[in-house]
Amino acid sequence: MDLVGACSAFVSVSERGSFTVGAAAARMSQSVASRRVAALEEHFGEKLFERTARRVVLTAFGREMLPVARQLVQAAEVLLHEAEAARRRPWRLAVPAVCPTADRARLVAEARGHGVTLDLRPEDPARRQELLHAHQVRAGVLAVPPDGAPWTVPLGLAAADGSGPRRVHLETLRVGRAASGPVRRVWIQPEDDVPHIRDPLTRLRDAVGLRPAQLVTAPDLTTAAAEVLTSGDLLLCSPAQARELALHWRPLGGITLARGYALAAAEGSGRHMAARLGDALARCLGADRAGSDGANA
Numbered sequence: 001m002d003l004v005g006a007c008s009a010f011v012s013v014s015e016r017g018s019f020t021v022g023a024a025a026a027r028m029s030q031s032v033a034s035r036r037v038a039a040l041e042e043h044f045g046e047k048l049f050e051r052t053a054r055r056v057v058l059t060a061f062g063r064e065m066l067p068v069a070r071q072l073v074q075a076a077e078v079l080l081h082e083a084e085a086a087r088r089r090p091w092r093l094a095v096p097a098v099c100p101t102a103d104r105a106r107l108v109a110e111a112r113g114h115g116v117t118l119d120l121r122p123e124d125p126a127r128r129q130e131l132l133h134a135h136q137v138r139a140g141v142l143a144v145p146p147d148g149a150p151w152t153v154p155l156g157l158a159a160a161d162g163s164g165p166r167r168v169h170l171e172t173l174r175v176g177r178a179a180s181g182p183v184r185r186v187w188i189q190p191e192d193d194v195p196h197i198r199d200p201l202t203r204l205r206d207a208v209g210l211r212p213a214q215l216v217t218a219p220d221l222t223t224a225a226a227e228v229l230t231s232g233d234l235l236l237c238s239p240a241q242a243r244e245l246a247l248h249w250r251p252l253g254g255i256t257l258a259r260g261y262a263l264a265a266a267e268g269s270g271r272h273m274a275a276r277l278g279d280a281l282a283r284c285l286g287a288d289r290a291g292s293d294g295a296n297a
Contacts, residue, residue, distance in 0.1 A: 001039050004076045007069040009036040010048060014066055017055045090119035091273070094128040094140035096261075096285065098191045098221065100244060103284040110280040116273070124190040132264060139265040139273060141281065145196040149260030150274070151287035154251070155197065157186065157234040158241070162248035168234065169253035171208040185233045187224035188217045192236055197257055201236070204255050240286040261285055 013022030013033060023033035041048050048062035058066065091111070095104065104120055111118040121131060125143040132140040146152045157168045173184045186205075188198060198217070205215045218224035225245050228235045235247065238259070242249035263274050263281065274281070 001043055002036070003040075004072060006036040006040040006043075007072050008076075009033040010040055010062075011066065011070050011073050013037060013049070013056060014058055014062065017057070019056060090117045091139070092119040092121060092137040094121045094123050094131045094137045096128070096141060096143075096191055097122040097124055098189070098238075098241065099284045099286075100240075103286070107277070107280045107284045111277055114276045116276070125194050139263055141261050141285070142264050143191075143194045143196075144260045144262045146258040146260035149262055150278075151261040151282050151285050153238045153259040153261070153285060153287045155192065155236055155238060155257040155259060156242075156249050156251040158228065158237050158245070158247035158249040159232070159234050160229050160247060161232065164250075166250060167253040168250050169208075170204055170210060173214060173234075174209050175211060175214075182231065183211065183214060184231075185214050185216050185227070187227055187233060187235045188215065189221045189224050189235070189237065190218070191221070192259065193217050197236075197259070200255060201257065238286055259285075259287075261287060 008026050009023065009028065009032070012026035013019050016022040016025060019030050019033055019037075023030045026033065028036075037048060044061070044065070046061040047059050048065065049056040050059055095107075099107075099122060104122070108118045108120065121128075121137055123131065128137075128140040128142060131137045132142070170186070173186070175183050186201070188201070192198065202215060205212075216224075218227070221241075224235055225247075227233050228247065229245075235242075235245075236257070237245075237247075237249070239249045263278075265273065
């Protein structure tokens with residue numbers, strides 16, 4: 001039995017003294033209201049109304065049940081209102097700051113098509129982790145090692161000059177003792193200042209004999225890109241970023257580097273969100289999608 005529906009019919013009929021008028025006020029047919037009240041009476045084992053030719057009158061039992069039934073109906077209405085408000089509440093999501101504005105806008109637009117209002121927070125990796133742990137966002141796209149990551153983005157080196165070999169080997173940046181020109185550097189942007197990217201690159205730098213200062217972590221992408229555009233320096237970035245910055249991208253020789261991303265949710269709803277918006281998130285990240293969903297929480 002639909003207890004809330006039955007109580008709604010009972011309350012509406014009792015307030016109007018008529019099944020016809022009460023049913024109309026409760027937005028149901030008279031036959032439905034009659035069946036619901038009858039089911040409620042059978043469930044209680046007592047009559048709620050005395051029926052006459054012109055109107056219905058509450059029994060003594062009905063008068064006792066009416067306040068409680070009214071509270072139940074009102075509580076159900078509050079519950080439905082709160083559920084709708086929660087469904088429409090913006091879903092705050094921390095995403096990589098490197099996601100282009102146009103792609104973020106497309107992600108928000110696609111989410112609306114799924115009935116989800118996204119509030120995106122573009123941040124660097126460490127800040128995304130902090131926001132998630134502090135429950136300041138409902139979910140975050142976190143930087144994870146690419147092996148087994150739901151989404152991956154290949155990384156290479158981009159330069160202002162498009163000449164040279166098809167792959168960049170770091171040993172070609174080594175400075176000889178008699179060299180007098182500027183030292184070429186590799187710039188790491190904040191999005192890639194994470195152990196699974198920075199540490200292998202640092203070990204390779206040392207192995208091929210580059211100077212420590214030839215691998216630089218920039219405070220932001222703008223600073224790194226400006227250095228590359230005005231020198232022979234190189235930027236560690238994705239192919240999409242290189243195109244956006246009008247740089248020439250080439251893969252790294254001797255090492256494979258990639259960003260890995262996974263969706264983590266503070267409220268356990270990340271898997272459901274990834275199922276609905278996983279493809280849109282992949283496009284926003286400029287990523288290859290490795291699995292059927294991108295949630296790890």
